[in-house]
Amino acid sequence: MKGLPPALITALVLVAGFALCAMQFPNIASTRVVGNLLTDNAFLGIVATGMTFVIISGGIDLSVGSVIGFTTVFVALAIERWGVPPLVAFVAVLALSAAFGAAMGAVIHVFDLPPFIVTLAGMFLARGASFLLSTESVPITAPVYSTVSDFALRMPGGGRLTAVAIIMLVIVIGGALLLHLTRFGANVYALGGSRATASLMGVAVGKMTVKIYMLSSLLAGIAGIVFSFYTSAGYSLSAVGVELDTIAAVVIGGTLLTGGQGSVIGTFLGVLIQGLIQTYINFDGTLSSWWTKIATGVLLFAFIALQQGLVALARRPVRKSAGATS
Amino acid sequence: MTALLPRRGLAQILALIVILAVDRIVSPQFFDLRLQDGRLFGSLIDVLNRGTPVALLSLGMVLVIATRGIDLSVGAVMAISGAIAASLADSHGLPVVLAAALGTGLVCGLWNGFLVAVLGMQPIVATLILMVAGRGIAQLITEGRIVTFSSPDLIWLGNGAVLGLPVPVAIALGMLILTGAVVRGSALGLLIEATGGNARASELAGVGTRAMILAVYVWCGVCAALAGVIAAADIMGADANNAGLWLELDAILAVVIGGTSLFGGRFSLVLAVLGALIIQTMNTGILLSGYPPEFNLLVKAVVVLAVLLLQSPKLSGMAGIAARLRRTKA
Numbered sequence: 001m002k003g004l005p006p007a008l009i010t011a012l013v014l015v016a017g018f019a020l021c022a023m024q025f026p027n028i029a030s031t032r033v034v035g036n037l038l039t040d041n042a043f044l045g046i047v048a049t050g051m052t053f054v055i056i057s058g059g060i061d062l063s064v065g066s067v068i069g070f071t072t073v074f075v076a077l078a079i080e081r082w083g084v085p086p087l088v089a090f091v092a093v094l095a096l097s098a099a100f101g102a103a104m105g106a107v108i109h110v111f112d113l114p115p116f117i118v119t120l121a122g123m124f125l126a127r128g129a130s131f132l133l134s135t136e137s138v139p140i141t142a143p144v145y146s147t148v149s150d151f152a153l154r155m156p157g158g159g160r161l162t163a164v165a166i167i168m169l170v171i172v173i174g175g176a177l178l179l180h181l182t183r184f185g186a187n188v189y190a191l192g193g194s195r196a197t198a199s200l201m202g203v204a205v206g207k208m209t210v211k212i213y214m215l216s217s218l219l220a221g222i223a224g225i226v227f228s229f230y231t232s233a234g235y236s237l238s239a240v241g242v243e244l245d246t247i248a249a250v251v252i253g254g255t256l257l258t259g260g261q262g263s264v265i266g267t268f269l270g271v272l273i274q275g276l277i278q279t280y281i282n283f284d285g286t287l288s289s290w291w292t293k294i295a296t297g298v299l300l301f302a303f304i305a306l307q308q309g310l311v312a313l314a315r316r317p318v319r320k321s322a323g324a325t326s
Numbered sequence: 327m328t329a330l331l332p333r334r335g336l337a338q339i340l341a342l343i344v345i346l347a348v349d350r351i352v353s354p355q356f357f358d359l360r361l362q363d364g365r366l367f368g369s370l371i372d373v374l375n376r377g378t379p380v381a382l383l384s385l386g387m388v389l390v391i392a393t394r395g396i397d398l399s400v401g402a403v404m405a406i407s408g409a410i411a412a413s414l415a416d417s418h419g420l421p422v423v424l425a426a427a428l429g430t431g432l433v434c435g436l437w438n439g440f441l442v443a444v445l446g447m448q449p450i451v452a453t454l455i456l457m458v459a460g461r462g463i464a465q466l467i468t469e470g471r472i473v474t475f476s477s478p479d480l481i482w483l484g485n486g487a488v489l490g491l492p493v494p495v496a497i498a499l500g501m502l503i504l505t506g507a508v509v510r511g512s513a514l515g516l517l518i519e520a521t522g523g524n525a526r527a528s529e530l531a532g533v534g535t536r537a538m539i540l541a542v543y544v545w546c547g548v549c550a551a552l553a554g555v556i557a558a559a560d561i562m563g564a565d566a567n568n569a570g571l572w573l574e575l576d577a578i579l580a581v582v583i584g585g586t587s588l589f590g591g592r593f594s595l596v597l598a599v600l601g602a603l604i605i606q607t608m609n610t611g612i613l614l615s616g617y618p619p620e621f622n623l624l625v626k627a628v629v630v631l632a633v634l635l636l637q638s639p640k641l642s643g644m645a646g647i648a649a650r651l652r653r654t655k656a
Contacts, residue, residue: 060450113634114588116396116450120575121630128623135620244458257451290465290566297459304451312446 006254006307007266013299014269017276025283031159033279035152038165041275043068043223043230045168045268047242048249049175050219052267055250056179057212058192058259059115063104064220065242066126067097069235071224073130076138076234086144094221100126101217105210119213123243130236137235140228148229164226171219176264188212192259248296249274252303256311273299334585337636338600341583345607352615365487369610371495377606378494379404379570381599382553383577384584385498385505386546388598391581393539394522394590395442395449397546400577402460403434404554404570409467411555412564415475423480427555428548434460435547439540457574464566474563484559494556498599501549506595515593518542522590579626580605583633604629 022029038045047064054061071093078089104122108115152160179185187208190198199205228234247257253270255262277295281287349369350356359368383400390397407427414423434456441452475481488496509515520528521538529535550570558564583601586593608629612621 107631107634111635117578117582117588117630117634120578121627121634123575124623124627124630128620128625128627131618131620131623135618244454247454248458251451251454257448288465288470290462290470293462294459294466297455297462300451300455300458304447304455305445308445308447 006261006303006310007263007269009306010252010254010266010269010273010303014273014276017273021276021280021283025280028279028283031155031157033159035155035159035161035165037272037275037279038168039160039162039230040278041271042162042164042168043227043239044242044245044249044274045271046171046223046226047216047220048246048253048267048271049172049264050216051243051246051250052175052253052255052262052264053179053188053212054115054216055247055255055257056192056259056262057188057208058195059108059209059212060119060247060257061101061104061122061213061216061220062116062119062243063100063122063126064216064223064246065239066123066130067100067217067220068224068227068239068242069237070126070130070133071097071221072228072231072234072238073133073138073236074234075225075228076140077133079140079142080138086142090225093225094218097221097224098214098218101214101220102210104217105213106206108213109206109209115213127236127240133236134234135236137233139233141232145229145232149232164229167222167226171222172264172268175219179264184208184211189260192256192261194260245274245296248300252299254303254307256307257304334594335597335600338584338597338604342600342604342607345604345611349607349611349614352611356614361490363487364490365492366490369614371492373603373606373610374495375492376610377603378498379553379557380573380576380580380605381498381602382501382549382556383573384580384598384602385501385595386542386549387574387577388581388584388586388593388595389505389509389518389542390449390546391578391586391588392518392522392590392593393542394525395539395542396453396578396588397438397543397550398450398453398574399434399438399456399460400546400550400553401570401572401574402457402464403431403547403550404557404573405461405464405564405566406434406467407431407551407554408558408564408569409464409473409566411480412473412475412558413467415477415480420477420479420483423477424555428551431547431549431551431554432544433547434551435544436540438547439543442543443536443539461566464564464569468564468566470566472563472565476562480555480559481562482559484556484562494560497552497556501552502595502599505545509595519590519592522592524591576605577602579630582630 018028027033047068051061051064074093074096075089078084078092079086100122104118107113108118148163151163153166155161179188187198187203190201190203191205191208195205227239231238249270250262250267251257251270252273253262253266253268255266274296277292281289281292353369356369359366359370387397387400407430410430411423411427414426438453438456441447441455442449483493486493509518517533518538520533521535525535554570557569580601581598582588583604584594584597586598605626608625609622612625613619
């Protein structure tokens with residue numbers, strides 16, 4: 001539970017922000033708005049969970065947005081044009097995206113290349129592949145889609161907890177359990193702390209790297225399916241730039257980009273904060289959409305500066321005793 | 327360093343020749359040049375002209391990467407400076423417009439440099455902040471509209487000609503010579519490489535690493551601002567949403583293709599610009615060949631992977647071991 005204190009700050013910011021919004025627009029404090037918040041950001045929550053693992057392990061995955069785009073196009077074409085049953089299409093696309101992530105992880109480990117540039121190539125590759133499949137938006141009319149989009153649990157106060165929101169919550173909880181309670185999760189932290197040390201302690205660094213990127217791409221695939229439920233279409237240009245929102249959510253959630261520290265719950269709260277900013281701007285009506293970007297940037301800065309300060313504070317006594325100057 | 331250039335740049339020059347040859351095959355008139363109204367026209371000139379923004383970005387980016395950093399915000403800085411240039415163009419003269427736009431780039435670079443050098447943030451994160459917020463700021467300046475202008479001076483900057491060359495190409499060439507003269511004509515380039523090689527050791531050896539890091543981010547911001555002004559002048563307007571979108575990735579790619587390692591410690595300005603030209607020659611070739619432009623991304627991905635694998639320390643290590651084995655066998 002290393003990452004709890006920064007996540008706690010994220011939680012405080014979320015509560016304070018929500019309270020401020022609710023003071024100005026009392027309607028925000030309703031289960032309807034909260035339900036929509038969860039539904040609208042379901043896909044983001046899912047990818048961000050995967051990204052948390054990657055970043056805690058000291059890596060980064062720029063390909064997730066493209067993988068989401070590819071997934072939506074692949075699923076739409078498979079169901080509508082190739083006549084594949086939806087479930088088979090889902091399994092196929094998840095297998096594809098997991099293999100894609102595993103390949104990126106393997107390249108990163110075997111050739112000792114920076115994850116940033118390998119996943120950048122992956123981003124081009126996945127986006128290019130989805131363009132090749134189709135450049136048009138393909139509507140999905142399969143009955144499963146209307147069933148899933150119509151499904152919702154009623155919450156008190158008239159809010160709807162939709163199927164995609166439930167999928168997201170399950171994945172966030174599953175991700176948190178995987179990260180904090182299993183050997184796999186402990187290894188992820190070890191890898192982010194120091195690769196060399198982790199390797200000396202007996203962590204199979206290569207296998208772990210492959211698995212972590214596989215997990216991230218697999219979750220991006222699931223997010224893509226959720227995105228296709230959300231829009232009932234497959235489009236090669238969907239989810240452009242989502243990798244940035246995802247990384248921002250992870251950082252706001254208190255995960256260190258240098259790796260070794262962080263939590264899935266924090267990331268989830270980071271996603272909600274971004275969603276809250278968007279909701280506030282929608283409610284206000286006079287603010288333009290670009291304020292979302294500026295507000296996210298300011299929050300990013302605040303959180304990173306805060307982390308930097310905490311890290312510096314933690315290191316200070318060591319530095320004094322060593323007598324080093326810098 | 328300059329003496330090493332031909333050997334180091336061989337792969338890039340060969341790659342460019344191969345791509346040019348392929349372009350010649352898909353489009354027989356590729357090398358045709360003609361002079362019209364005092365300006366050269368032709369596919370080659372087009373490649374140079376279209377490649378200018380990325381070439382300018384890569385000039386700044388290569389220095390940043392040499393210090394082991396990265397600047398993700400250049401696309402957003404392009405959008406901001408383009409927006410400022412476009413909104414001032416019709417009410418102020420060219421010097422004021424340029425000063426304002428480049429000054430903005432300088433401030434953006436100072437901000438990034440401050441975060442990295444003074445606060446000690448990781449470069450990816452530090453510049454991510456401006457990458458996210460910058461586009462919002464640009465939209466704030468243009469109020470979400472596409473700002474057009476009709477100032478002939480600024481339009482000349484994007485569409486005019488100097489000695490037969492399009493003005494953007496001349497500017498990029500000038501910037502390359504200026505940057506080269508400053509960093510290679512003095513010890514500055516060496517100090518930048520030292521900072522990237524080992525910041526702590528350089529600091530102890532008396533290199534002002536903080537000043538170096540600050541300086542390269544500032545220069546990167548200025549180059550990006552210049553690219554933004556040219557991009558705006560080219561289309562006679564500023565589109566805060568799309569100006570410079572994803573160009574930071576192309577710039578990083580150009581630097582990597584140019585053989586500069588992302589781990590810092592050495593760099594080549596000429597090869598980075600060559601990398602930008604390689605990317606643009608590929609783009610133009612794909613357009614001319616009649617293949618859908620969607621192929622662009624796939625081709626780019628394959629090229630990045632190929633370059634990466636060639637540069638991989640592991641791979642060259644393996645090749646070295648293999649060569650040694652062969653030698654011992656013989």
